[in-house]
Amino acid sequence: MRVPFVDLRAQQSIVQEDLLSAAERIIRDASFILGQEVANFEDDFAAYCGVDYAVGVDSGHSALKLALLAFGVGEGDEVLVPANTFIATAAAVTYAGATPVPVDIESDSFQMNPEMIEAAITPRTRAIIPVHLYGTPAEMDAIGAIASKHNLIVIEDAAQAHGSKYHGKRIGGFGHAAAFSFYPAKNLGACGDAGMVVTNDGAAAERIRGMRNVGQLQKNVHTLPPHNHRLDTMQAAFLRVKLPYIDEWNANRSKLAKAYDEGLKGSDIVAPKILDYADQVWHLYVVRSKNRDALQAALQQYDIATGIHYPTPIHLHPFYASLGYKVGDFPVAEARAGEILSLPMYETMDLDAVDYIVKAIREFQPEPT
Numbered sequence: 001m002r003v004p005f006v007d008l009r010a011q012q013s014i015v016q017e018d019l020l021s022a023a024e025r026i027i028r029d030a031s032f033i034l035g036q037e038v039a040n041f042e043d044d045f046a047a048y049c050g051v052d053y054a055v056g057v058d059s060g061h062s063a064l065k066l067a068l069l070a071f072g073v074g075e076g077d078e079v080l081v082p083a084n085t086f087i088a089t090a091a092a093v094t095y096a097g098a099t100p101v102p103v104d105i106e107s108d109s110f111q112m113n114p115e116m117i118e119a120a121i122t123p124r125t126r127a128i129i130p131v132h133l134y135g136t137p138a139e140m141d142a143i144g145a146i147a148s149k150h151n152l153i154v155i156e157d158a159a160q161a162h163g164s165k166y167h168g169k170r171i172g173g174f175g176h177a178a179a180f181s182f183y184p185a186k187n188l189g190a191c192g193d194a195g196m197v198v199t200n201d202g203a204a205a206e207r208i209r210g211m212r213n214v215g216q217l218q219k220n221v222h223t224l225p226p227h228n229h230r231l232d233t234m235q236a237a238f239l240r241v242k243l244p245y246i247d248e249w250n251a252n253r254s255k256l257a258k259a260y261d262e263g264l265k266g267s268d269i270v271a272p273k274i275l276d277y278a279d280q281v282w283h284l285y286v287v288r289s290k291n292r293d294a295l296q297a298a299l300q301q302y303d304i305a306t307g308i309h310y311p312t313p314i315h316l317h318p319f320y321a322s323l324g325y326k327v328g329d330f331p332v333a334e335a336r337a338g339e340i341l342s343l344p345m346y347e348t349m350d351l352d353a354v355d356y357i358v359k360a361i362r363e364f365q366p367e368p369t
């Protein structure tokens, strides 16, 4: 058996005819940027998230950046981000003109540790970006309480968590705004780049709508910062085709995660922590092993593809050397970076694949050191 890490072709085959007819319709219309199709997808996605407004943009990175700008975060401000996340979380802060400030993660949940947040707050702190990493909701009650106390803006990074529930309610409405990515391999993916900001704040939604389209809400009247982060009409149409499938696809991911949990019980590797507040959507199934590199190599021998999310914590990326952090500053994130391994997880994967992977993991014997 060969198990890929994700299988976009298999997903595609479920919706291919509808994608092709959407593409044909839009090519015949020759209407390629924004327009009704984008507005329709925004309405559908806002309803899915249970929020009032959604604004389609060209990526998750842009969604985060425009959300920060819409709430006045920029030059001279500090924004708290988890030390273990995709670099785009921090990069959005940088390109909004502010400074990302990492916060260490919890030792067993990979989430930003609420107990470490207050120590990172300074007079310049303006916002927090909790990341629903791997599809697991961040601890929004604890984070929200700290944010209210210190008057901070909360922007959820929901790029990995479409449909994930916190205390029974879909994420996206817990902060001032939430940013989604529709990069093809996310739980809901376009056929190219796309993103979305959702919010219950109508004025902020308006500002984002203007900023994404060269600062205009009315043609040729440029009142807002003139960025270009428009969403392609075709991507919105493709996403509308796929949105009705997301709950079913997430449910299959949950089934696989349960099978992994069962299969790995009593083995040497640590399965993800089950959080009682979360109905998570398993964007990634991330285990921990003291012999991670050897385990990854052994699984490769069985034709099982794995990934590492992420091998380098935010503060140790060469790009962020100028922030002045060093090894040892965020010890939990650094320790986890050497142990984490993402196992195959995608919407069309089946239980036979999980059995095969679990067997391979159980057969793995690290070299005695």
Ligand SMILES: *Cc1c(COP(=O)(O)O)cnc(C)c1O
Binding pocket: 058, 059, 060, 061, 062, 085, 086, 088, 089, 131, 133, 157, 159, 160, 180, 181, 182, 183, 193, 194, 195
């Ligand atoms: C994918 C991702 C992003 C960025 O999304 P793009 O659409 O690739 O710009 C941001 N944050 C996290 C946590 C992500 O996984």
